[in-house]
Amino acid sequence: MSRNTKINLLLLVVVAALAVLPLALGLGDHKKEPFTGADGEAESAITEIEPDYKPWFSPLYEPPSGEIESALFSLQAALGAGVLAYYFGLHRGRRQGEARALAQRETAKTPAGSGAEEV
Numbered sequence: 001m002s003r004n005t006k007i008n009l010l011l012l013v014v015v016a017a018l019a020v021l022p023l024a025l026g027l028g029d030h031k032k033e034p035f036t037g038a039d040g041e042a043e044s045a046i047t048e049i050e051p052d053y054k055p056w057f058s059p060l061y062e063p064p065s066g067e068i069e070s071a072l073f074s075l076q077a078a079l080g081a082g083v084l085a086y087y088f089g090l091h092r093g094r095r096q097g098e099a100r101a102l103a104q105r106e107t108a109k110t111p112a113g114s115g116a117e118e119v
Helices: 003-024 037-048 066-109
Strands: none
Touching: none
């Protein structure tokens, strides 16, 4: 097994553990909604500290239901993943193209029949 494969498997195990351990350990069982987002947690912490707190502004668009909010969040995540995949793919392709061009230049410099091996 290559070093990269071992690292990838280790990262996969770590990600799976991060997803499963909070559920297995029962973290959040004492709450009405155990795994709410950071916005909900912040709102509840603020109202505990300052019950008369009024927000400075309201959202520009508030989805009519939780399902639509989840769909928009998933769309945002998919677009972000697509942009990142394009970026990394573009740079990997450029690197591979540069390596091929360098290899072609090197083979063009060595005269045929000089006894030099082609790589």
